[in-house]
Amino acid sequence: MDALAVHDALQNLLTLTPEIWQAVKETGLMLGIGLFAAIAIGGPLGIVLYLSQPGQLFAHRLLNGVLGWLVNLVRSFPFIILMVSLVPLTRILVGSTIGPVAAAVPLSFAAIPYFARLVEQTLREIPRGVIEAAESMGASPMQIICKVLLNEGRSGLISSLTILTISFLSYSAVAGVVGGGGIGDLAIRYGYYRYETEVMVAMVLLLVLIVQIIQIVGNRLAARLDKR
Template sequence: MMFANIDWPLIGQATIDTLLMTGFSLLFTVVIGLPLGILLFLSSKGQMLDNGPVYQVLSFVVNVLRSVPFLIMLIVMIPLTRILAGTALGVQGAIPPLVVSAAPFFARLVENVLRELDPGVSEACRAMGANSRQTVLMALIPEATTGIVAAIVVTAIALVGYSAMSGVIGGGGLGDLALRFGYQRYQTDVMLVTVVILIVLVQLLQVFGDRLVARLSRR
């Protein structure tokens, strides 16, 4: 009978591992990507820290990292991951490549959100004598909160997909379970269950994110 031989405790642990990978990776992605996105915006043409060379270098690095397929990033980063995390396997070993892949993506989203703000916000801050730091903390980020939260939700959903792919090199989680049991051992029921759980996780993130963004928009 289908689903009769599934190791549900193992499924549960794999789900927890996926949530841990996604959660910690998202945290580090926001910590790195938010300042990077702000710096990209501020150093672009016509902004407060207008600096062509700095913007071009940052933009080039972001574009390069974004263009590398995640599976290749996983393999290329194995030596660095071992240095940073102590291992290239499991939840711990999956986090560094997840962050390196997602942070540039999130940074670009943040930059685009800030570009959509009314230019009058920055101009008003300049007229009042605010410096760059004050403008960012007291005007730009508060005005862009809704867009940034939406970007976080999009990034979280992308990380769920990335975390599943990390199973190719033993990254743990649902992707690893689907590969070892669903693919290598031909247990179609395990593959189906992992896919359903991933779909449910993505849907929950999207629904929660949409409601949060809607609530913030009404303020």
């Protein structure tokens, strides 16, 4: 590639700036909704999964079995198939099947059980004795959840959230291609269908940058919260 070609490529990227900015916002929206759903629904689900395990506070074999099976069921769907299967539901919920908000529906669906498992696993790391100590002091189940489980697990929960965010940044690119928009969609439309390789390269570099930032922020926060 000679200097002129490089110049043209950069020129092209420059003219695409508004589209790139739009794509970043769409990706942010998809990710934001998905993560919100993961935390709001997947978080409590993970806590219930943990607490209903044999030997835990609310050991309940049936509940644990059913929830575990449901989580596994949703997680077994390849994301692209989950998206297609949820089209009718998306239409009901959002009124449309295209755009970042519509794409956020299957994203949320996939993120909820994913985060639930991560939360369950993180809470399992907390020594049983600490929970027992709280029980011996007369702590209620709600106090044990808020003051012991979430507080002792906070660093691990942030790390889990970091993993989830990065995974779903990549899922959001898939969702984007089938009508959601976003960075991945832009890369495919310009970089692949229109042979503007520089757009593809730029979008991949942008994603690399975003992933690095998410990981660094996640690591820093987790380290700061960890007093072990």
